[in-house]
Amino acid sequence: MISLVKGDITKDHNVQAIVNAANQSLLGGGGVDGAIHRAAGPKLLEECRRLNGCTTGNAKITNAYNLPCEHVIHTVGPIWNGGFQGEETLLSKCYENSLKLAVKNHIRTIAFPSISTGVYGYPVEDAARVALHTVNSFLSDHWQEIDEVKWVLFDDRTYQAYQKELDKLRNAGELYINKMLQNSAVAKAYGDAMDLGNLMTIAPHKKRYYSRYDINWLIDEIDLGKKHSYVTFWHENAGYENGIFSQWYHDPGCPIIINGREYLTAEQYMMSEKALLFGDLESYSKIMSEPSPRKCKQLGRGVKNFDQGIWDTAFREILFHGNLGKAQSDIQFLSALLDTEDAVLIEASPYDDIYGAGIEKQDLLTIDGELKVHPKNWHKEGSSKQAENNLGFVLMGIRDLYNDLMR
Numbered sequence: 001m002i003s004l005v006k007g008d009i010t011k012d013h014n015v016q017a018i019v020n021a022a023n024q025s026l027l028g029g030g031g032v033d034g035a036i037h038r039a040a041g042p043k044l045l046e047e048c049r050r051l052n053g054c055t056t057g058n059a060k061i062t063n064a065y066n067l068p069c070e071h072v073i074h075t076v077g078p079i080w081n082g083g084f085q086g087e088e089t090l091l092s093k094c095y096e097n098s099l100k101l102a103v104k105n106h107i108r109t110i111a112f113p114s115i116s117t118g119v120y121g122y123p124v125e126d127a128a129r130v131a132l133h134t135v136n137s138f139l140s141d142h143w144q145e146i147d148e149v150k151w152v153l154f155d156d157r158t159y160q161a162y163q164k165e166l167d168k169l170r171n172a173g174e175l176y177i178n179k180m181l182q183n184s185a186v187a188k189a190y191g192d193a194m195d196l197g198n199l200m201t202i203a204p205h206k207k208r209y210y211s212r213y214d215i216n217w218l219i220d221e222i223d224l225g226k227k228h229s230y231v232t233f234w235h236e237n238a239g240y241e242n243g244i245f246s247q248w249y250h251d252p253g254c255p256i257i258i259n260g261r262e263y264l265t266a267e268q269y270m271m272s273e274k275a276l277l278f279g280d281l282e283s284y285s286k287i288m289s290e291p292s293p294r295k296c297k298q299l300g301r302g303v304k305n306f307d308q309g310i311w312d313t314a315f316r317e318i319l320f321h322g323n324l325g326k327a328q329s330d331i332q333f334l335s336a337l338l339d340t341e342d343a344v345l346i347e348a349s350p351y352d353d354i355y356g357a358g359i360e361k362q363d364l365l366t367i368d369g370e371l372k373v374h375p376k377n378w379h380k381e382g383s384s385k386q387a388e389n390n391l392g393f394v395l396m397g398i399r400d401l402y403n404d405l406m407r
């Protein structure tokens with residue numbers, strides 16, 4: 001996880017190590033170097049004396065003494081000389097060598113200051129770009145060894161420069177977590193490892209993902225008068241309001257890639273998995289060559305050897321991975337999903353009450369000025385489907401997963 005805070009790096013930031021922006025002598029100085037030595041006490045200087053200095057771009061490790069962490073990693077940033085004397089490479093090396101030292105010493109949480117942007121004069125915006133890209137790239141390969149990299153930034157201008165670079169990485173879909181969740185096995189491992197109990201519990205005996213959101217959760221929330229905003233979406237084309245959340249939405253320029261295979265829509269992924277689940281290879285190949293999501297759904301309904309019990313167990317996991325694949329492949333979709341913040345997502349038909357959550361848009365009642373969904377509409381009498389709003393709940397689960405990773 002990559003995080004930013006504004007503050008003083010010598011205070012407690014719940015990390016195992018902090019990084020010092022030192023000079024080549026390692027014998028202390030001003031700025032963050034001075035602050036760290038003052039907070040650590042004289043023993044830090046005694047230990048530094050035995051290190052015989054450090055060259056620019058490299059890093060050395062000591063104890064932390066009176067500081068609220070276990071280690072200090074001292075690195076020496078480049079002095080800015082206009083940018084034509086290898087400053088960018090040297091600054092990147094500071095972050096990379098500090099993280100290599102952290103991994104070598106089994107340090108999983110680490111805080112950096114903004115190296116070289118004080119006395120050494122490195123322009124903050126450029127330094128933030130180099131810092132974020134270097135760390136993001138390192139975490140792509142070492143996300144299982146480093147849990148968190150935190151920047152502790154001393155002033156607003158520096159904080160905003162880093163926030164801007166972090167947002168750019170996220171909006172471009174280049175955050176290391178996208179690579180990390182590239183395949184379902186990793187997502188499952190992440191789920192297991194992080195025990196996202198309140199998000200996704202993998203029930204091995206049922207092999208089913210249960211998101212923390214479901215009909216009963218929502219009915220309770222409404223009954224308890226919890227305030228929620230609602231985002232409704234519907235099928236068929238992106239033309240509908242929030243159509244991007246539909247299983248049928250697809251951007252021809254942005255196929256969904258799951259486990260190395262391309263799919264046009266989440267619907268095509270889901271129906272092809274259904275055909276494979278029941279061993280119907282003929283339907284599988286028809287679905288994989290069918291561009292229309294509507295026809296994919298029809299082909300899915302005709303899958304041979306279908307067993308409702310097995311499908312009831314497997315489908316939500318398949319739905320989850322189809323939409324996780326969409327989030328990893330389509331940055332527009334991911335941004336739209338994250339922009340819904342903590343709204344409740346509901347698949348609501350604008351004209352037909354037997355699909356999605358079994359409600360119609362006009363059912364979104366206004367209770368004390370808030371748009372509410374009244375429980376009575378969840379399972380409308382006469383509806384041929386007991387609506388479950390599965391896609392809405394799975395999408396909120398994926399939104400939580402990304403937010404959890406990017407906190």
Ligand code: APR
Nearest residue numbers: 008009021023029030031032033035116117118119120154
């Ligand atoms: N916590 C977090 N950040 C801090 C702190 C602190 N207590 N004090 C200063 N900073 C910030 C500065 O505002 C700047 O954004 O750290 C960043 C780096 O500034 P410097 O400490 O000046 O480090 P740098 O630019 O790398 O220059 C290193 O300065 O202190 C001397 O001995 C050091 O010669 C070396 C040179």
